[in-house]
Amino acid sequence: MAKKVTVVGAGFYGSTTAQRLAEYDVFDTVVLTDIIEGKPEGLALDMNQSRPIEGFETKVVGVTTGVDGSGYEAIAGSDIVIVTAGLPRKPGMSRMDLLEVNAKIVRGVSENIAKHAPNAVVVVVSNPLDEMTALTQLATGFPRNRVLGQAGVLDTARFTNFVAETLGVPVKSVKTLTLGSHGDTMVPVPSQCTVDGKPLTEVLPAEKIEELVVRTRNGGAEVVALLKTGSAYYAPSAAAARMARAIATDSGEVWPVCAWVDGEYGVSGVYLGVQAELGASGVKKVVETPLTEGELGSLREAAEAVRAKQADVAGL
Ligand SMILES: NC(=O)c1ccc[n+]([C@@H]2O[C@H](COP(=O)([O-])OP(=O)(O)OC[C@H]3O[C@@H](n4cnc5c(N)ncnc54)[C@H](O)[C@@H]3O)[C@@H](O)[C@H]2O)c1
Numbered sequence: 001m002a003k004k005v006t007v008v009g010a011g012f013y014g015s016t017t018a019q020r021l022a023e024y025d026v027f028d029t030v031v032l033t034d035i036i037e038g039k040p041e042g043l044a045l046d047m048n049q050s051r052p053i054e055g056f057e058t059k060v061v062g063v064t065t066g067v068d069g070s071g072y073e074a075i076a077g078s079d080i081v082i083v084t085a086g087l088p089r090k091p092g093m094s095r096m097d098l099l100e101v102n103a104k105i106v107r108g109v110s111e112n113i114a115k116h117a118p119n120a121v122v123v124v125v126s127n128p129l130d131e132m133t134a135l136t137q138l139a140t141g142f143p144r145n146r147v148l149g150q151a152g153v154l155d156t157a158r159f160t161n162f163v164a165e166t167l168g169v170p171v172k173s174v175k176t177l178t179l180g181s182h183g184d185t186m187v188p189v190p191s192q193c194t195v196d197g198k199p200l201t202e203v204l205p206a207e208k209i210e211e212l213v214v215r216t217r218n219g220g221a222e223v224v225a226l227l228k229t230g231s232a233y234y235a236p237s238a239a240a241a242r243m244a245r246a247i248a249t250d251s252g253e254v255w256p257v258c259a260w261v262d263g264e265y266g267v268s269g270v271y272l273g274v275q276a277e278l279g280a281s282g283v284k285k286v287v288e289t290p291l292t293e294g295e296l297g298s299l300r301e302a303a304e305a306v307r308a309k310q311a312d313v314a315g316l
Contacts, residue, residue: 003248006078006117009085010034010062012230013125013193013243016237017082017244018060020198022047022200025056026103031074033063040064062190069112070151076116079280080244083136085109086126088231089224089273095128095183096309103316110139121247121282124149124258125240129182133258134271134310144260146282150181152273153239157187159218162212167195167203176200178216179273180302184275187298188213192289238242246278259283264295269302272309 003026007018010032034039043063065071075081086102089095106125106126108175113122122140124133124147133149138192140147159176163306169176180187190209193200200209215222223232246253261267263284277284291299 002085004029004078005080005082005244005248006029006031006033006075006120007082007084008033008113009063009126009307010036010040010043011084011088013088013234013236013240014082014084016233017084017125017240018043019047019050020237020241020246022051022058022060023054023056024241025058025296026245026248028313029079030058030060031063032060033065033071035074037064039072042109042235049304050293051054062235065112067108067134069299071245072112072116075113075117075120078120078246080123081117081120082123082244083109083113083132084125084134084240089127089220091225093218093224093229098127099309101312102126102128102132102312103135106135106314110136114142115160120146121280122147122215122241123243124245125236127182127213128309129206130258130273130296130306131309131313135313135316137260137271138314145284147257147260148243148276148278149182149271150236150240150243151258152178152275154236155182155188155216156256157235157239159212159216159304162215163193163195163200163204166212168210169195171255177275179275179295179299181259181273181306184217184284185215185298185302185305187295187302188216189289189295191295243278247280247282250280252277252279254278254287256276257283259286260266261286261303264288265291265299265303267300270303272299272303272306 040062137147147150153176
């Protein structure tokens with residue numbers, strides 16, 4: 001069956017995501033939208049011209065949308081919509097500093113998604129991530145399994161990359177995990193991390209693991225500080241595109257994502273970073289993993305921190 005995916009926001013995150021999705025060659029159409037007149041059309045034209053070189057058939061369609069919702073007809077029939085619209089951080093800013101401005105943008109985008117692509121699975125990436133995911137579910141009114149956020153795939157990839165670089169081993173021999181929020185209460189989970197199947201705790205001293213955990217938690221800020229304008233997008237777009245691919249192909253892959261939890265880990269009623277099985281319905285199932293008492297405590301603390309903030313977004 002022909003598959004259609006829309007990426008809302010044609011900035012750095014959105015455009016690289018659209019390119020990755022097109023290059024997978026598993027979608028019929030990738031729609032890329034933005035409010036900047038001509039930008040999505042220009043990027044789509046450019047990406048389509050790479051088709052003969054990269055050898056993919058997926059068609060990229062660029063559409064300028066208006067604040068009045070004009071242009072959104074183009075997203076009709078999308079199986080998946082990825083929301084990247086919104087401001088990125090500047091050096092020194094926390095993700096939470098973007099809350100009010102991005103809430104306005106994400107609410108408007110969500111209302112248009114609900115109107116024009118009522119059956120889509122929505123993957124949110126705009127920051128602050130956990131709050132924007134909760135807001136998108138509220139504003140679309142979609143079932144909670146059909147709205148999820150991208151954070152854990154990226155945070156885990158950063159952790160894995162740091163461990164692999166530290167040990168000088170291939171990234172594929174390293175498995176790591178991060179749960180919790182996409183912010184200060186991110187919960188890297190060393191007890192579930194392995195290198196060639198050996199527990200990370202046997203391969204690296206505790207102080208080194210802690211150093212990598214801190215670097216992972218600040219992974220986004222480290223890139224922002226170097227770039228000075230804008231935030232990371234290569235690894236983030238890889239993360240969102242892989243999630244969309246898992247959903248489109250109904251793969252059942254388990255990835256760490258921001259998903260609605262309902263009793264897992266003793267936590268209920270909040271969007272939180274957990275592992276989940278992804279498929280055509282979005283989150284098919286939240287998958288619990290064994291945690292140490294300390295890790296479980298940190299995850300529950302993260303849940304309470306994001307719960308308070310997510311309650312605030314209802315009014316934004
Ligand atoms: N979840 C994550 O892991 C993660 C990682 C990196 C960045 N982000 C977030 O992703 C978002 C996008 O980052 P970026 O680097 O692409 O920023 P960017 O500034 O390059 O692009 C944002 C784009 O959104 C567009 N936009 C604004 N309002 C819109 C609307 N109403 N409809 C459609 N498009 C609209 C802008 O015109 C711009 O082109 C930011 O909020 C950033 O913080 C999240």
